[in-house]
Amino acid sequence: MEYIYAALLVHKAGGKIEEAKIKKVLEAAGVKVDESRVKALIASLEGVNIDQAIEKAAAVPVAVAAPVAAAAHPGGEAKKEEKKDTKKTDESAAAGLGALFG
DSSP: OHHHHHHHHHHHTTOOOOHHHHHHHHHHTTOOOOHHHHHHHHHHHTTOOHHHHHHHHHHHHHHHHHHHHHTTSSOHHHHHHHHHHHHHHHHHHHHHHHHHHO
């Protein structure tokens, strides 16, 4: 996870995501750098529009909030079904992010 955070930090600072920069950020954070993980990260982010990916990921919790609000109304069985749907949505969103960052 810290490798992804390092990439996001470099991106937010306006830098190009490169091996040397990722290593520098990780070392500054006190992380023992694994060269193969850095290379895998760089390869997996090749051609990815990070701003668009962040925007897409940020939109998921807003869409999930609607079923949770509907569950507040009385009706025991409806609450159980909506909670299951919310869990599936959360899992699929997490799986999508995992695929994005390798």
